[in-house]
Amino acid sequence: MSTDPIVRVEHEHQEISPAWAAELLAELPAGPVLELCGAGKIGLAAVAGTARRLVCVALTPGAVTCTETNARASRLAPAVDIRLGRIREVLRPDERFALVIAAPPWVAGAETSRVPEDPLLAIDGGVDGLAVARDCLAAIDAHLDRGGAALLHLGSVEQVAALMSLGSGSLRCLEVRRFEGGAVAHLARTDEDVPTAW
């Protein structure tokens, strides 16, 4: 039987919560963590105090520098592998991760001028706002280990539903938490027999 994912409303303005990532990670199988479209902040908070490695994919040299700074500040630099490039180009086909964290840009291209204070690269999600999110979803599908989990930050619960309806491979959405700043979806594999509709 399939049911809708749980939708919870959180009264904070934030992206993926480090606490939620750490809470999930404590129950996940052994293996590294992957952070896409971030500067390592959530991934570093999640792997702190564990023996897990963190792989961060950074699109620009500036994002690499920022991630390096965050890794040094957290004293976790030896456990962090920062890769410069496009998501699909910097992950080996055989790599698997226990937890994937992704915060892609999600504003539709035609709407980006409404937030002129943000760098275009950080917010521009292409024509439908989901261009980079689709790459993230494909990477999660290809690289999430069995029994693993992913947290994906988008603009709204409706956007999460739209993304999943475009084709989510073997992934299903278990829960969405709605924040003032958007929505975070908890994804897992379908072949793990979790009852959800998306």
Ligand SMILES: C[S@@+](CC[C@H](N)C(=O)[O-])C[C@H]1O[C@@H](n2cnc3c(N)ncnc32)[C@H](O)[C@@H]1O
């Ligand atoms: C919404 S911001 C993420 C903010 C991040 N969570 C933080 O706290 O700094 C989106 C990020 O995605 C990156 N990005 C944009 N297009 C990308 C692409 N095609 N592949 C990978 N990353 C991309 C941007 O450089 C930006 O850092």
